[in-house]
Structure formats: structure tokens, C-alpha cells
Amino acid sequence: MVAPVTFTELHPRPAAPVDWGKLAARARSLRRAKAVVLYAFLISVSLPIILPYFWLVTIALSARTGVADTVVLWRSMAVLAPAVIAFWLAAMLARNRRQLWLGLTAIGVVATAAFAWLVGPDLHLRNFIFLVEPDFASVVRSRVGAVHGAVQFPSVWRAFGNSLLIAGSQTAIVLTVASLAAYYLSRFQFPARAAMLRSLLVLHAFPVLTLIVPMFLMLYWIGLLDTLSGVILVLVAFELPFAIFIMKGFFDAVPWDIEMSALTDGASRRQAFLRVVLPQVRNGLLAVAVFTFIRGWEEYIFVFTFLIRNTNWTMSLYMYYVRDDVMGVDYGVVSAVGVFYLVPSLILYLAAQRYLMQMSIGGVKG
């Protein structure tokens, strides 16, 4: 016969009182250690992303014709890397908002001063000569002796305008067609609706490059080869499926009640769509617009294949030929063109990021 064991015998009270302070201190230091590891990881993955852009800007503003000099880059690195690490540390160690702002401001001031002292004297704007001088290639080459550029460049503003035109009209067409098509797919039942939705996704799955030869032939036959409208049509065709799919998700999220209400309130189907439904999917429209615009802005393959005359060049082609022509002589100019090419995308992203973050709310569902 085993003697019954009571609960308190199995769980005796601890002899010594628990040292809560010690436990708390241990938890605190553990939390801190984890944070340090996390920040170290974030720094190590974000530096390779930040650095190329930083270098691009630095080179564009400091490189000199005919001189291969990387000292400036190392100096700028010597300022940037400690600054980034210091920012992370400040964000981690600050105990309140005021300390955080003080720390960040101090680091910012020190970094700016160091930058001005180490890199400042080397900065200049001469690499941006292409903005005012269409034949900049000859000018650049004349600085090192060989005068004639191989490529006849149009004005960069022409290329800029072409890119703007392509990206802008592509966005306008995609937005109009996608919102109408997505609304129809979301609201109306018709034969083969499910099959159509599936094919929308499949269409997006293939690499578009595979279609470049048939596309070339088609454009040639309908006489739109080497025209901006030809490229716009091709880009629209490839961008539409995904845009429709995204927009359908946003339309699905708009309750039917609101539309029915608009109809009984005396609106026609079209008025209900324009005045009541469309405002509800504004964020979706903005997101699709930004992505489509940037897609058109960065387009390279199709413009390279379908556009021939230099008056039809877009920014990506301009960039390509600048690199082709003067890279060996002056990589500063190449970088400067890169910076100029980058700025509109950057501005657009910054302006619209608030809406892009909400993409997931509209959601994607079949």
C-alpha cells in the first residue's frame, strides 16, 4: 500500500524567496541582446541595397572625365556606414521620443559635417551636362582628346517626354479598361466567367519576352513599328490582366447594398458606378496607376525592339546608349543620367506609398 501523496508534498514551497529583480534583469538583457541581433541583421541586409543608390548619386555628383578615382566612394562609405549603424543604435537605445529626436539630430549633424569635410570638395554638377547639351558626348570626349561620339543623341528632354508619354498613356488606358472590366467581372454573372478569371492569371504567368518576335511582326504589319503608340498598345496588353485582377479584388470589397441604394436613389447604372462605386476603390486605382506608370517608365525590352529612330528614344534607351557610348570615357555622366532617370519613380513612390500600403486591404481573391 502506497501512502497517498498530497499536492503540497509534490509542490513544496520554495525554501528561498524568488529574486524577482534578478529575473527581470535577466529578461531585460535577453531582450536587448535579441534586439541587437535583429538590428545587426537588418543593417547587414539593408546596406547592400542602400549602398548602390548612394554610390550612384555620389558618382554622379563627383566623378571627373577621364579619371578613374574611387577614393570619394570610400570616403562617403566611411561616413554612411557609421551613420546608419548609429541611427539604428539611437533608435534602439532611446528611452523616449525626445531622446530619440535628440540622438537622431546629433548623428545627422555630425554625419553631414563629416560628409561636407570629406566629400564636399569633390562635388560638382558638370556630369549633368546632358540636360542642356544634346551633343554632350562630343563635349565629354573632347576633354580627353577623341572628339566624335559614335551615337547621335537626341535631347534628353525628348527622351524624357517620350517616356512620360508612354508611361502616362499606358496608365490612362490600363486604368480605364481595367476598372470597367474588373467591375463587370466582379458584378455580373456570365458564361465562362470563372474560366476568364483563371486565364487572367495564366496570362500573367508567361514571360513576355517569348512573344517578342510575333509582336514585332504584328506591329510591322499594322504599321505601328517604330511608333510610340505601338509600344503603348503592347505594354497595355501585357499589363491589363494583372491590373484587372487587382481591381476585381477591390470591387468585390464594395458592398452591393451601396450600389442598390444608388439605383433606388435615382442614379442610372453608369452614374452609380461613377459617383458611388468608383470612389470606394480609389486606393486600388491609385495603386494600379502607380505600378503601371512605373512599369511603363522602366520599360526597356519592348522599346529597345520596337523603337528605332532616335527621336523615339525613351529614357531607358537613352540610358542604354549613353552607357554604350561614353562609359569608357566618363562613368560620371552615365551615373548622372541614371540619377535623372530615377527621380520621377522616386517622387511617385514617395507620394503614393500611403496608398500602396493599402493594396492588401483590397486583396486578391477569385
Place this chain on the structure above:
Amino acid sequence: MAKVEFRHVAKRFGDLEVIPDLSLTIEDGEFVALLGPSGCGKSTSLFMLAGIYLPSGGELLFDGSVVNEVEAKDRNVGIVFQSYALYPHMTVRDNVLFPLRFKRMPRAEALGRVIAAANLVQVEELLDRRPSELSGGQQQRVALARALVKEPQLLLLDEPLSNLDATLRLIMRTEIKSLQKKLGVTTVLVTHDQIEATTMADRIICMRAGRIEQIGTPDDLYRRPQSLFIAGFIGSPPINVVSGDAREGEVCIGSVAFPFAGAPGAVTIGLRPEHLRFTDSGLSGRIAQIEPMGREILYVVDTDAGYFRVLEHGSVAAHGVGEPVNIGFSPDDSLVFDAASQRLLAATRVGPPT
């Protein structure tokens, strides 16, 4: 204001027949409730009235003219949705103004009407707010104002109170009813809540599986439910239902025989909790549970014919759990249904307990 008529209206969605054949007349200025469980076709009927669904068959008439094909925007119908369906991107003023935008009306006059409608439902201080900044009750009022601003000939309310809390529901119930009487607008209320229907409507149309089960005043439905379904649907706490075997002159409920005047056969007997009393004779059982409800006390009595609910006035329980009791009732309050068809045997009564 309009008289509304359904003539053999049917509605099918593909192979699904929601409403087989509906005929119904709603008089000018009447407040009618379409009552039934979800999926019984009441909302479908409402949307056909609004012009959102096209009837698959039959005729729908407003003031004697067929409106089957008339578009929603031309029907001059105001509707309040369960979700209120306010336009989230517009202020309250623009929401209420919206129906007037399609009626070539001078802006000053339209704005005047918006203010009048807002006054009617007491939301005039909220005109510059957005729907997201309003409480549920306020949204409900704005939805009412928007439905009423165009002076509709027909007002449709789709479960208007189901998203409100209990107190607000009581207030809005009273307000909607008095508003309807004041404006005299023909109103159709769709609800699955029998209390909402009985308290607000002049006439209730009880629906089940796309068919009309019974039409009548709230009192008709309570006193003379034509079927067991309605007897169970109307009244709270719900009616006690017990099956009995009727022979010549008597019917057995459990082991007790009651006097019975009617044809022999299987019957189902309905007895409302508020019509049952504790007596010296009758159905015997023990009190299984006591549920105080404030003004009344609900006793759950365990008998050999099953559980019976008995509602007694007073706030102090006169009996304790486990106490043996006898349940009695007046023959006028007994409802006898045919067990097979579940229809009311109108002239048949179960006699007083002996």
C-alpha cells in the same frame, strides 16, 4: 403614395425558385411587415418592389399600372438597408442630397429639402460629418432621411433595426412608426423579428419558403395562427406544442385525458405560456427551472408529456424548483392543429381540465 399589388409574381435565380407564386395587395398608406425566417423570399420581394430584381413571372403593379420593367431610378421608392448603405465618401448632407441630384431641382430648394428631412429624423447637427463618424442609431436616421427626402411613393425597410442595440431598437421602432403615420407613406418592412413586425405594422404578411403563410393584423396572427409554423413564430416566450391522440370526446395529453370536441385523429395542440395557470387539477408535473424575467416569471415544468413553459405575473416566485404542480388553461386559449397538415382546426377546442 401608392397602392401596391403583386399578381402571381414569381422569381427564379437560375434553377432556384425563390418565390413560386405571390399575390398580395398593399393599400395606400398602409404599414405592412413581411415576416419570415431567413431565405423565405421576403427580401427578394422587397428588391422586386425596389426594381433591383426583375420578376421572372406575373405582374407587379403600382396604383394599377404594371411596373415590372420600370427601372429602379424611375420608381420613386425610398429604401433603408440593413447595413444602411450610406455612401462612405460623402458627408451626411451629400448623402441625403444624393437622391435629389437626379431630379432637375434648383440647388437651393434641394438643400432646403435636405434640411427638412434631417429635421424630421433629428440629424440636422450631423450634416457635415461622414458616415464613419456616426453611431449606429445616427446612421440609421441618416439612411431614413435619405430614403424620405425625395418624398417616395413607397418606403421599403430591410431589417432596419437588426444592427442596433436593444434600447435603441425600442426607440427607433417608435420613431419609425410615428413617422410613417405622420407622412402617410405606404411602407413595407422586411424582418425576421416577430416583435418588430407586431409592434410596428398594421398588417403582417407571414412568409415561408416563398409562399404566404398568413396575412393578418398582429392580433390575428397571435390569436388565430392558421398554421403551427405561425403559432411557433409569433409570441415570446414561444408557444408550448404537444401532440395528442384525439378519440371520441377526449384527447390525451401525456397520461391525462381532456374533454375534446372534434374529429378523432392525431392532433397537435398549442398552448401559449401566458395562457397557462397553476391549478388544482390538470396536467401534473414538477417545476424543473425558474427564469425570472422582471415583471414576470417563467416556470419550466417537467411533465410526462414533455417540458411546458408557464408564464406567471409577479416578480417573486410562488413555487420552488422540484415542487409538484398542475397546469390548467381555458378552452378558448387552446389552439388545435391537424397533425398531418399542421393547419389550424378553427372550431376545435380542448376542454378545461377536469
